[in-house]
Amino acid sequence: MAIQQKLSLMIPGPTPVPEKVLQALSKHPIGHRSKEFQELVESTTINLQWLHQTQNDVLTITGSGTAAMEAGIISSLSKGDKVICGENGKFGERWVKVAKEFGLEVIKIVSEWGTPLNPEEFKKILEEDQQKEIKAVILTHSETSTGVINDLETISSYIQEHNTALSIVDCVTSLGACNVPVDEWKLDIVASGSQKGYMIPPGLSFVAMSQKAWEAAEKSNLPKFYLNLKSYRKSLLSNSNPYTPSVNLIFALDESLKMMREEGLNNIFFRHNKHKLAMSNAVKSLNLKLFADEKHLSPSITAIKTGEIDAEEFRKTIKNKFDILLAGGQDHLKGKIFRVGHLGYINDRDILTVISAISKTLLDLGKVTAQEAGEAILVASRYLDKN
Ligand SMILES: *Cc1c(COP(=O)(O)O)cnc(C)c1O
Numbered sequence: 001m002a003i004q005q006k007l008s009l010m011i012p013g014p015t016p017v018p019e020k021v022l023q024a025l026s027k028h029p030i031g032h033r034s035k036e037f038q039e040l041v042e043s044t045t046i047n048l049q050w051l052h053q054t055q056n057d058v059l060t061i062t063g064s065g066t067a068a069m070e071a072g073i074i075s076s077l078s079k080g081d082k083v084i085c086g087e088n089g090k091f092g093e094r095w096v097k098v099a100k101e102f103g104l105e106v107i108k109i110v111s112e113w114g115t116p117l118n119p120e121e122f123k124k125i126l127e128e129d130q131q132k133e134i135k136a137v138i139l140t141h142s143e144t145s146t147g148v149i150n151d152l153e154t155i156s157s158y159i160q161e162h163n164t165a166l167s168i169v170d171c172v173t174s175l176g177a178c179n180v181p182v183d184e185w186k187l188d189i190v191a192s193g194s195q196k197g198y199m200i201p202p203g204l205s206f207v208a209m210s211q212k213a214w215e216a217a218e219k220s221n222l223p224k225f226y227l228n229l230k231s232y233r234k235s236l237l238s239n240s241n242p243y244t245p246s247v248n249l250i251f252a253l254d255e256s257l258k259m260m261r262e263e264g265l266n267n268i269f270f271r272h273n274k275h276k277l278a279m280s281n282a283v284k285s286l287n288l289k290l291f292a293d294e295k296h297l298s299p300s301i302t303a304i305k306t307g308e309i310d311a312e313e314f315r316k317t318i319k320n321k322f323d324i325l326l327a328g329g330q331d332h333l334k335g336k337i338f339r340v341g342h343l344g345y346i347n348d349r350d351i352l353t354v355i356s357a358i359s360k361t362l363l364d365l366g367k368v369t370a371q372e373a374g375e376a377i378l379v380a381s382r383y384l385d386k387n
Contacts (some may be wrong), residue, residue, distance in 0.1 A: 004323055010354050011327040012144045012173055012301045014195040015344035017084040017252075018259060021200055024251040032247055036198055038239040040254055047257035048206060051175065051265075052190065054182035058208045060253070062246045064171040065193030067227060068205035072168050072189035075209075075229035076216040077135055079103045083123060084165070086117040086139035086155075089146045090330045091170055095138045102222050105136070113146045114303075115332070116296040119154040126162040135216070136166045142174040145330045147292040147303035147339060151176065156185045167215055172196050176260065177272040177297040177343055188213040197300070199259070199345040200252040205339040209233070218351065272299040275342040275351050278383040282355045282376040286301055286368055291337045300343035303329075311338045314361060349385045355380050 003377065009016050017025075017267035020229065030036050041060075048058040061067050073095075083104050086095045099106050109121045137159050141152045152169060159167045166188040171180050175190070176197025182190055186251035188210040195202035207229060209217075217230055231242040261266060279302040280290055306314055312335050315326045329337040340354055359373035 005167070006323055008322075008324045008350065008353065010337065010341050010346075010350065011325055012196065012341035012343055013193070015197075015199060015341065016346065016350075017201060017344050018199055018256070020259065021179075021252045021255045024255040025184075025248050027248065027251055029247040031243060032244050037247065037250075040250055041236070041239040041241070044196070044254050046258060047254075047261060048208075050077065051260060052139070052180070052182045052208045053184065053265075054208055056182065056208050056210050057214075057233055057236065058206055059229055059233050060241075060245065060250070061205045061207065061227065061232065061234060062203065062243070062249070063205055063227075064202055065170070065191060065196070065205050068191035068207045069095060069167070069168070069170055071140065071212075071227035071229050072191055072207050072209075073098055073104075073136075074102060074222040074224045074227060076166055076168070076189060076213050076220050077102070077104060078219060078221045081135040082107065082133045083136040083138055084109055084122065085139070086122070086150065087111075088115060088117050088148060088150070089113050089140065089143035091140040091143055091145060091172075092180065095140070095168075095170065099138060102387045105137060105179060114148060115290050115293050117150045117155070118173055119151050119158060122155050123158040123161075126158055126165065127147045129162065132162070132164040134165045136160065140170040140172075142171070142177070142298040142300060143178065144173045144298070144301055144339075145303075145333075146302045147290070147298045148296050149178070149298045150296070152180075152187075153185050156187060160186055166210075167218055173298065173300045173343060176268065178269050179265075182208050182210075187211070188216075194249065196252065198253065199256045199346050200249060201251045203246050205358060238294050269299070271346075272342070274383045275346060275348075276300075276302065277301075278348075278351050278380040279340055279342060279355070281383065282380040283358065285376050285379045286359060286362055288358075288362075288370060293335075301327075301339055301341050303337050305337050309365065309367070311335050314338060317361050319356050321361070322353075324354055324357050326354075336352060351384065352377060352380060 194204035
């Protein structure tokens with residue numbers, strides 16, 4: 001029986017939390033209207049802008065990533081507005097549900113799970129909209145359910161040509177993992193969440209809002225109160241919050257953003273990219289197939305098909321034997337794939353360990369030879385050695 005409670009989290013959120021960040025969380029709370037807290041809001045806001053590569057407002061909400069997306073939608077749109085929703089996985093489906101719940105008229109652009117959204121379909125529908133009835137394009141950058149990254153840069157350029165529609169983007173598993181230059185790509189509303197690339201526990205989410213998004217907010221008539229981003233913007237002018245924020249999570253955020261600044265954006269992106277390459281190539285060398293189209297792999301999550309092996313049993317074995325938590329497949333993919341999260345506070349050792357655990361489990365099942373099991377480590381090392 002292995003020693004448990006030395007859990008390695010290799011799921012796409014919550015992600016592992018650095019010791020320094022845990023210590024910040026355990027401090028005694030301070031008053032959220034105090035000068036000390038205002039200073040914290042000021043510094044975290046500056047660092048959030050750095051992370052988003054934007055001069056725009058970045059607002060912090062107490063709530064998970066879904067709250068940030070919902071806030072973006074209800075703060076900028078009005079009843080009956082026509083929107084395009086990109087849907088190629090579980091999260092894309094979620095935004096369709098949210099949009100419909102608030103009475104928006106949804107045009108879906110669908111792509112099969114595991115494949116990316118086709119930017120040309122966005123272009124076509126946007127070009128045909130001569131009356132400028134489409135008010136927003138809502139999509140997921142890194143589709144966590146399938147391990148696919150969508151071509152946000154190209155889609156955003158088509159939204160620019162339309163000139164009226166806002167982009168509302170879920171960057172929950174791309175921000176802090178790969179390049180998402182909010183200003184350069186002219187993204188209007190960008191949502192993310194604390195338990196992903198930010199390396200802090202769940203509970204905070206973030207929304208970047210462009211000038212164009214604020215102009216739309218002036219006309220928005222969807223019902224909202226707690227998630228009305230205009231309130232957050234007003235409070236932010238005095239480095240404050242409209243309601244009591246999760247003070248301790250802000251301590252943690254301050255610490256994690258400082259760690260990210262110390263590492264530097266390019267190093268963070270490089271690290272995620274090499275982990276993606278090490279993971280995807282190692283599992284291929286183990287005769288497993290990637291679920292996602294190989295030219296469009298997410299930097300933060302690798303989805304792996306298990307063929308005739310039950311993916312849920314496979315995950316359970318890895319949890320019981322090695323105390324590594326992997327994510328399963330969602331909906332129709334349950335039992336067919338497992339997903340390895342390599343997002344946030346992940347180092348080369350984590351990657352080598354999870355590959356070893358996968359190799360050993362396949363060896364025990366008689367699916368690979370000892371030679372192949374060992375070679376997977378060599379394959380991964382080729383990418384990890386790069387600096
Ligand atoms: C985790 C995640 C979210 C946010 O989900 P919450 O449970 O609300 O934090 C949204 N989109 C994607 C792509 C995610 O991976």
